[in-house]
Amino acid sequence: MTNADPIYKTDALIAEDIDAYLEVHQHKTLLRFITCGSVDDGKSTLIGRLLYDSKMIFEDQLAALEADSKKVGTQGQEIDFALLVDGLAAEREQGITIDVAYRFVGTEKRKFIVADTPGHEQYTRNMVTGASTADLAVILTDARKGVLVQTRRHSYLAHLIGIRHIVLAVNKMDLVDYSQARFDEIVADYKAFADSIGIESFVAMPISGFKGDNITGPSPNTPWYQGPALIEHLETVELDQVSDQAKPFRMPVQWVNRPNLDFRGFSGLIAGGTVKPGDKIRVLPSGKTSTVARIVTLDGDLDQAVAGQSVTLTFADEIDCSRGDVIAVADSPPQAADQFEATIVWMADEEMLPGRSYWLKLATQTVSAQIQAPKYQVNVNTMEHLAAKTLDLNAIGIANLSTDRPIVFEPYGDNHTLGGFILIDKISNATVAAGMLHFALRRAENVHWQALDVGREKRAGLKNQKPAVVWLTGLSGAGKSTIANLVDRKLARMNRHSFLLDGDNVRHGLNKDLGFTEADRVENIRRVGEVAKLMTDAGLIVLTAFISPFRAERALVRQMMAEGEFIEVHIDTPLAEAEKRDVKGLYAKARAGQLKNFTGIDSPYEPPENPEIRVDTTNMTAEQAADLIVERLLEREG
Amino acid sequence: MTTGSLTHLERLEAESIHILREVVTEAEKPVMLYSVGKDSAVMLHLARKAFYPSPPPFPLLHVDTTWKFKAMYELRDRMAKESGMELLVYHNPEAQERGINPFDHGALHTDMWKTEGLKQALNLYGFDAAFGGARRDEEKSRAKERIFSFRTASHGWDPKNQRPELWNLYNARKAKGESIRVFPISNWTELDIWQYIQLNDVPIVPLYFAATRPTYVHDGQLFMADDVERLEKTLGHKPEITERSIRFRTLGCFPLTGAVESEAKTLSEVIQETLLTTTSERQGRVIDKDAGGAGMEVKKQQGYF
Numbered sequence: 042m043t044n045a046d047p048i049y050k051t052d053a054l055i056a057e058d059i060d061a062y063l064e065v066h067q068h069k070t071l072l073r074f075i076t077c078g079s080v081d082d083g084k085s086t087l088i089g090r091l092l093y094d095s096k097m098i099f100e101d102q103l104a105a106l107e108a109d110s111k112k113v114g115t116q117g118q119e120i121d122f123a124l125l126v127d128g129l130a131a132e133r134e135q136g137i138t139i140d141v142a143y144r145f146v147g148t149e150k151r152k153f154i155v156a157d158t159p160g161h162e163q164y165t166r167n168m169v170t171g172a173s174t175a176d177l178a179v180i181l182t183d184a185r186k187g188v189l190v191q192t193r194r195h196s197y198l199a200h201l202i203g204i205r206h207i208v209l210a211v212n213k214m215d216l217v218d219y220s221q222a223r224f225d226e227i228v229a230d231y232k233a234f235a236d237s238i239g240i241e242s243f244v245a246m247p248i249s250g251f252k253g254d255n256i257t258g259p260s261p262n263t264p265w266y267q268g269p270a271l272i273e274h275l276e277t278v279e280l281d282q283v284s285d286q287a288k289p290f291r292m293p294v295q296w297v298n299r300p301n302l303d304f305r306g307f308s309g310l311i312a313g314g315t316v317k318p319g320d321k322i323r324v325l326p327s328g329k330t331s332t333v334a335r336i337v338t339l340d341g342d343l344d345q346a347v348a349g350q351s352v353t354l355t356f357a358d359e360i361d362c363s364r365g366d367v368i369a370v371a372d373s374p375p376q377a378a379d380q381f382e383a384t385i386v387w388m389a390d391e392e393m394l395p396g397r398s399y400w401l402k403l404a405t406q407t408v409s410a411q412i413q414a415p416k417y418q419v420n421v422n423t424m425e426h427l428a429a430k431t432l433d434l435n436a437i438g439i440a441n442l443s444t445d446r447p448i449v450f451e452p453y454g455d456n457h458t459l460g461g462f463i464l465i466d467k468i469s470n471a472t473v474a475a476g477m478l479h480f481a482l483r484r485a486e487n488v489h490w491q492a493l494d495v496g497r498e499k500r501a502g503l504k505n506q507k508p509a510v511v512w513l514t515g516l517s518g519a520g521k522s523t524i525a526n527l528v529d530r531k532l533a534r535m536n537r538h539s540f541l542l543d544g545d546n547v548r549h550g551l552n553k554d555l556g557f558t559e560a561d562r563v564e565n566i567r568r569v570g571e572v573a574k575l576m577t578d579a580g581l582i583v584l585t586a587f588i589s590p591f592r593a594e595r596a597l598v599r600q601m602m603a604e605g606e607f608i609e610v611h612i613d614t615p616l617a618e619a620e621k622r623d624v625k626g627l628y629a630k631a632r633a634g635q636l637k638n639f640t641g642i643d644s645p646y647e648p649p650e651n652p653e654i655r656v657d658t659t660n661m662t663a664e665q666a667a668d669l670i671v672e673r674l675l676e677r678e679g
Numbered sequence: 680m681t682t683g684s685l686t687h688l689e690r691l692e693a694e695s696i697h698i699l700r701e702v703v704t705e706a707e708k709p710v711m712l713y714s715v716g717k718d719s720a721v722m723l724h725l726a727r728k729a730f731y732p733s734p735p736p737f738p739l740l741h742v743d744t745t746w747k748f749k750a751m752y753e754l755r756d757r758m759a760k761e762s763g764m765e766l767l768v769y770h771n772p773e774a775q776e777r778g779i780n781p782f783d784h785g786a787l788h789t790d791m792w793k794t795e796g797l798k799q800a801l802n803l804y805g806f807d808a809a810f811g812g813a814r815r816d817e818e819k820s821r822a823k824e825r826i827f828s829f830r831t832a833s834h835g836w837d838p839k840n841q842r843p844e845l846w847n848l849y850n851a852r853k854a855k856g857e858s859i860r861v862f863p864i865s866n867w868t869e870l871d872i873w874q875y876i877q878l879n880d881v882p883i884v885p886l887y888f889a890a891t892r893p894t895y896v897h898d899g900q901l902f903m904a905d906d907v908e909r910l911e912k913t914l915g916h917k918p919e920i921t922e923r924s925i926r927f928r929t930l931g932c933f934p935l936t937g938a939v940e941s942e943a944k945t946l947s948e949v950i951q952e953t954l955l956t957t958t959s960e961r962q963g964r965v966i967d968k969d970a971g972g973a974g975m976e977v978k979k980q981q982g983y984f
Contacts, residue, residue, distance in 0.1 A: 059951035067874060071687035141843075142822045143815050145868045152687040154866055166843055173845040283684050295700045300733040308729070310697040310847065339731040349685050351696035351729070364704055388843050402848055405704075461846045470852040472842040 065149050071282075072275055075156040075171045077199070078181030079191035083212045087181065087250035088157055091146045091272075141171045150276040165421065165435035166388040168198050169475060173461065175199075176281045177206035179271070184217045184247070188230045194421045196231075200240050201384065201437070203457060203477075206278050207235075207243040210271065215249040219262045238424060244274060285348035290314030290322070290370040291451075291459060293404035297363055298353055306337055306353040307362055312404070312458035314370060315347045316354070321371035324362045325449040330371050331356040365406040367449040367459070375459055377447040378481030384453075385412065385440055387432035389466070389473035395431060396563045398597045399473065401444060403462035409445040409600070410464065414560075416440060431560055432474075441482060445600075453477035468592050468647075500580035504538045507678050508577040510602055511670060514589045514649060515612030516641050517627055518619040520658050520666075521586040524612060527667035529584055532674070539582040542569055557638040563594055570598035577606060582674065590646045605677070610670060611652040616641045618659060688875055695722075695863040696729040697847055698826060699810070702861050703736055705851035706808035709861075710767075712797070713739040713758075715751040716930045717883050718812035720758075721872050722864055724881045726810075727762055734763035740809070741768045742800055744792035746781060746932035748905050754884050769800035781934040782913050788932070798834045801858060808851070808859045816868045826865050832856035873950045887949060889926040889941040895919055901940065905933040928953070 054062035078084045144155040156171030158164070172178060178199035182192045199207060209231050217223045228245045235243055246255055247263050248271060254260035255270045269277070291313040298306035316322075320333045336343040337353045346352045354368065362368070369375055387393050393412060401410035415438035418429035432438045453460030464474040501508050511528065513521040525541050532539040548555070552568055555561040566589050573583045589595055599607040619641070620628040631639035638644045649655075654673055656666040685693070702709050711726060713719050726735040739759055759766035774791040781788045801809060815822045825841050827849045842850055851859060864872075876883060886903075893904040895918035904910060904920050911917045913934075925938040926949070943952045 055951060055954045059947045059954075062954075063874065063877070063947065063950065066870070067686065067688070067878065069687045070684040071690045143866065144822065145816045145866070147868070147870075152868075152871075170843040170845055174847075280684060282690065295697070296704050296730075298730065298733055304732060306732075308700055310693060337732065339728045347685070349690060349693055351693040351700070353731070400852070402850065404848075405701075457846060461848065463843075463845055463848050463850060465850050465852055470850070470854060472845075472850045475843070475845045 066147075069147070069150060069152050070280060071152050071154065072177065072278065072280060073154045073156070073175050074177040074179060074275065075158060075168070075175040075199070075204075076179045076181060077158055077168055077172075077195040078212070079183075079189060082181040082183050083250045084157065084181055087179075087210070087212065087248075087256075088144055088146075088155055090250045090253060090256060091153075091155070092144060141167045148272060148276055153275060165194075165198065165437075166386065166475075168195065169202055169386050169388075172199055172202040172204060173457075173475070175202075175204055177208065177275070177278055178204045179208045179210050181210050181212050182227065182231075184211050184213045184220075184223055184227065187227045188234060190422045192231070193234055193424075196235065196240065197238055197421055197424060200238055201477075203453060205281070205284075207240055208271070208274065209243050209245040211245065211247050212250055214247045214254055214263065215252045219247070219254075219260075221263075221265045224266075244268065246271060246274070282349040285313050286315055288313035288348070288456060289373045290316050290320070290368075291375065291456060292316070292352075292354070292368045293406070293449075293458065294362060294364055294366045294368060295405050304355070305359070306355050307368060308351070308353045309368070309405070310351045310458075311346060311348045313348050313456050315345055316352075317345045318342075322356070322368050323371040323374045324360060325367045325369055325374055326377040326447055327361060327366070328374075329360040329362075331358040331360050333357075367404065375449055375451045375456075376481065377449045379445075379447045380441065380443045380482040381450070382439065382441055382479045382482060383462075383476045384479065385415070385432060385438050385442075385464075385474050385476045387434060387436045387438070387474050389471055390434055391466075391473070392431045392433040392559070393474065394560050394563045394593075395440075396560070396567045397591075397593050398445075398467065398600070400465035400467060401442075401448075401462050401476075402465065403448055403450065403460075403478075404458050406448050408448055410442050412464075413441045413443075439479075442476075450478055450481070452480055466593075467596060497578045497580065500578070502580075504580045506537050506580070506582060507606075508580050508582060509606050509608055509674065509677065510573045510577060510583045510585065510598070511608045511610060511674065512589070512595065512598065513584070513586045513610045513612055514595060514652075516614055516616060516619045516646055517588055517639070518622050518624055519612040519614035520663055521588075521612050523663045524656065524666045524670070525584045525586040527663055528670050531667055531671050532582060535671075535675075537582055538580065539584055540576055541584045541586070542573060543585075544587040557644075559591075559638075559644070562590065562638075566591075566594040566598065570594075570601050573598070574601050577602065588640050588646070590640045590644065592647045592649070595649065608654065608673070609649050609652040610654040610656060611649045612656050612658060612666075613648070614658045688871060688878065691864075691867055691871060692725065692728070692875070694847070694866065695725045698849070698861065698863040699726055699729040699735075701849050702808050702810070702851065702859075703730075705849075706859065708804070708806050709737040709808040709810065710740045710801075710804065710806040711735070711737055711764075711810040712812070713741050713755065713766075714812065714930075715741070715747070715755045715884060716812070717872055717876060717887060718814065718864060718867075720881050720883050721867070721875055722810060722812045723758060723762060724875075724879060725863060737810075738765035738767050740800060740804075740806075741766065742793060742796045743768050743770055744788070744796075744932050745770060745775070746788075746792075746934060748884070748886055748903070748930065748933045748936075750884050750886050751930060754882065758882065767800070767804065769796055769803070771796035771799055780913055781932050788935075801834070806858065807853065808861055810861050810863060812864055813862050814867050814869070814872075815865050821865075824862070824865075826862055827851060828860045828862065829853065830858050830860060834858070869953065870950070873946070873953065877946045877950070884930060886927045886930060888945070889924050889943045889948075891922050891924050892938075893920045894923045894925055894938060895921070897934075900937040901925065902936070903927075903933060903938050910934070928956075 076084050142157045146153040158168040158171040180195050211224055211227050224247045246268055247266050248255045254262050257272045258270050292309040292311045294307045294309050296308040298308050316333055318333050318335055322333055323330045334355045334357045336346050395412055395414040398409045398411050401408050415429045415432055417426040418436055418438040420427055429438055451459040460478045462476050463472050466473050513525050515521050522543055529539050529541045552565050555565050576583045623629060630636040631642040640646050741755060771792055779788055779791045813821055825844050830836060895902055895904050923940055924942055926941040927938055930936060943949045
C-alpha cells in the first residue's frame with residue numbers, strides 16, 4: 042500500500058504520537074458527496090480506490106478482495122476495486138450496483154460520506170435519493186466516450202436537487218494516452234450543456250480511478266493540468282452546513298420536552314441560521330412571538346447554536362408550540378400556504394393518481410395532499426417538456442398540489458428542509474415520490490369561503506333528521522343500485538329526505554368527461570364525494586351506488602364528512618356470482634376484451650377492511666339488505 | 680460553540696439525535712436494543728443527549744444469551760440506573776431449556792439466543808420500532824441498508840424493496856404487525872465511535888482495555904476464562920489457564936469472543952492499536968463467514984438484526 046501522498050502525512054503520528062493524531066482528526070469537517078456515471082464509467086472502481094488510498098480497508102478485506110478479483114473480477118490478475126463496493130449478493134453476480142450505498146472515506150481535513158448510485162435509467166430514484174443529502178456531485182464520464190445521454194441526465198438531476206458543487210471527472214484518461222485535446226473537447230461539450238440547463242459553474246478534472254491519476258495528488262501523466270486533484274478539491278470546497286448559517290433562523294419542532302411542570306423545551310435540528318439566548322423568535326403558523334431563554338444540552342447551556350445542530354430551546358413566555366411548528370427569527374419568518382407549484386419525482390411502480398390523497402411529509406409536518414395532473418413532464422435525456430396526464434416510475438414533472446391545511450414552507454431553492462417533501466401512499470405506506478416546492482399559489486387566498494346565514498344544523502333540524510352519506514361499494518352487478526333504490530323508497534315512505542346518486546347517472550352529466558382509467562376513477566369519486574358533502578350540508582341523507590374500487594378514495598370521502606356521517610356499506614358479492622348474474626352483459630364484454638379497465642377483470646377491487654355495514658348477497662335478499670341499512674340509519678337518530 | 684464549520688463528530692451527533700427524536704414521535708412503542716458493546720454505549724449516550732433533561736422515553740432491551748462477560752452485565756445494570764431507563768432482559772425460553780451453548784451448538788447458539796430471542800422479545804412486548812447500533816462501515820450489505828429498515832410481520836428484510844430516504848425525511852408509517860429497525864449511528868465509522876467515547880467520557884466495559892486476565896486457548900484462538908466453573912462443566916475438562924495481558928476489540932459471548940494480547944491500557948492506546956491493526960473489526964466474529972461471501976445478508980433476510 043503506498044501512502045506517500047501529503048494528505049496522509051499524519052498517519053505517521055499514529056505510532057509516534059497518538060494524541061497529536063487524534064487532535065488533528067477531532068477537528069475534521071464532514072462533506073457528503075455523490076458519484077454518478079453510467080455502468081462502465083468506473084464509479085465503483087473510483088470509490089474502491091478512494092477507500093484503498095485512504096486506508097479504509099484492512100488486510101483481511103484486501104486478501105478477500107484479491108481472491109475475489111481472481112474469481113469474478115474484470116481486471117485480469119490486477120485488483121478489481123469495484124468488488125470492494127458492490128455489496129449485495131445478487132448484484133455481485135450481475136456485475137452492477139443496484140441501489141444507493143454509502144461509503145466512508147477520510148483524510149486529515151475531512152470525513153467524506155460517499156453516496157454510490159447506479160447509472161441505469163430505471164434507477165433515477167436512487168440517484169435523487171443519494172443526491173438529496175450531498176454537498177457535491179462527481180459526474181464521471183469515460184474519456185473514450187465523452188458526454189453521453191447519461192452524463193446529461195445525471196447532471197440535470199444533480200442540478201435539480203440543488204447541488205451547488207459539480208465536478209466533471211473525465212475518467213480512464215490512461216486509455217486515451219492522457220490526451221489534453223480529448224479532455225478539452227469533452228469539457229467544451231459539457232460546458233455547452235451545463236450552460237443550457239443553468240449550471241453556473243463546475244470543475245473538470247482528468248483522472249484515472251484504475252491507475253490513480255489526479256486522485257490524491259497531481260499526476261505526472263497530465264503535466265498540462267493545473268487544477269486540483271479530486272481529494273484536494275473535496276477537502277476545500279465550501280460545505281452547505283456553513284452556507285446555511287448565513288440564512289435566517291429556522292428550526293422545525295420535532296418534539297416537545299416536558300420532564301416536569303417547570304420545564305418546557307422545544308427540540309429540533311436547526312435548518313438555517315444561528316440562534317442565541319435573547320433572540321426574538323416567532324412560532325409559525327400561529328405567529329406568536331417570544332424570546333429564546335436557553336439553549337439546553339446535556340453538556341450545559343450553549344451561548345449559540347448554528348444550522349446543522351440538534352438542540353432544545355426554551356422560551357421566556359409560555360406560548361403554544363408543538364411538533365410540526367417552525368420556530369423562526371421574529372422579523373423574517375417563513376410563510377404558510379396550502380396550494381403550491383412543485384417539482385415531483387415519482388418513485389413507485391404504481392403511477393401517480395391525480396386527485397388521490399397522499400400523506401405529504403415536509404420537515405416535521407405531515408398533512409394530506411392532492412396532486413393535480415402534471416403541467417408537463419421533463420424528459421431527463423433531452424430536457425424536453427412533454428405533455429403528461431400522470432407520472433410513472435422515475436418520471437419527473439411539474440404539478441400543482443394542495444394540502445388539507447396550511448403548511449409552513451420556503452421555496453426549495455431558499456431552504457432544502459422547508460421546501461423538500463416526500464409523498465406517502467396512505468394504504469401501502471410506501472414512499473412514492475419526492476418533491477420540491479417552487480412557490481405558493483395565491484388562489485386559495487382569493488376564493489373566500491362564503492359564510493351562510495342558515496347553518497347545516499338548522500337545515501337538518503327543519504327536516505327532522507340526521508344527514509348522512511350511505512356509501513354502497515362493491516363489484517359491478519353486486520346489487521348496489523337495486524339495494525340503494527329500495528333504501529331510498531323505504532326512507533321516503535318514512536318521511537325522510539334522501540337522494541340517490543347513482544354511478545351510471547352521474548356519468549351521463551357531471552362526470553361525462555371522465556373515462557375508466559385509474560386516474561379518472563379517482564376523479565369520479567372525488568367529485569361525487571364533494572356533491573354528497575354539499576347535500577349533507579343541505580340536510581339530506583345521501584345514498585350512493587358506485588363501484589368505488591379503491592380504499593384510498595373511499596377514505597378520502599370519509600375524511601370530507603363530519604364524524605359519524607359516513608356509512609360505508611360493502612355489498613359483498615363474490616366475483617363469480619356477479620359474473621354469473623351479469624345483468625348488463627358487461628362481464629361478457631370485458632372477458633372478450635371489448636371493455637378495458639373493468640373492475641374485477643383487469644382492474645383491481647379493494648374491499649373495505651372495516652365497513653360500517655357488510656351485506657352478504659349470497660345469503661340475504663335485496664329487501665333484507667335494505668331493511669338492515671334503514672334500521673341502522675334510524676338507530677343513529679336514537 | 681462558535682460560528683463556522685461543525686466538526687464531523689458534531690454533525691454525526693446532530694444527525695443521530697434527529698433520528699432518535701423522529702422515531703419517538705412517529706412510532707407507537709419504540710425500544711433500544713442494548714448489547715453493552717461500545718456502539719451501544721455511544722447510541723445510549725446519544726439518546727440521553729437527545730431527550731435531556733427528560734430520560735429517553737423508551738426502555739432498553741437486552742436480548743441475552745446468558746454467556747456474556749460478567750463485566751458486561753455489571754455495566755448494563757449500572758447504565759440503566761444512571762440513565763433512568765427501564766431495562767428489559769430477555770432469554771429465549773427454548774434455548775434455556777435445551778441448554779443451547781456456544782461449545783456444543785455452534786451457529787445454532789447465535790440463531791436460537793439472538794435471532795429467535797430478538798423476534799420473540801419484540802413480539803412479546805409489541806415493540807414497533809427498535810434502535811440498533813449497527814454501522815454501515817461494518818459490512819458490505821449494511822452499507823446499502825436504510826437508516827429506517829422495515830421488517831415484515833415475520834421480521835424478514837427485503838433488500839430490493841427498501842423505501843427511498845431523502846434529505847432527513849424518514850417515513851415511519853407501517854401496517855399492523857410490521858416493525859422498523861432504526862440505525863441512528865449508520866454513518867459512524869469505528870474511529871468516530873472511539874473518538875466520541877474519548878471526547879464525551881462515555882462509559883464502556885473495562886474489557887476493552889488491556890489488563891492481566893485468566894486466559895485459555897481453544898481451537899487456536901485466545902479466550903478469557905470468565906466463568907471457570909461453567910466452562911469446565913460445558914467443556915467436560917478444566918481448560919489450561921494462563922494469566923496474560925489481553926483486551927477485546929469486540930464483545931459478545933465470552934466463549935465466542937477472541938481476545939488479543941495487548942498492553943493498551945488507555946483510550947488513546949486502544950485507538951492507536953485499533954488504527955495500527957490490519958484485520959477488520961468483525962473478523963473476530965464467526966457470524967459473517969457463514970454462507971460464503973453473503974453471510975450477513977442471508978442472516979438479515981432471516982431476521983437477524
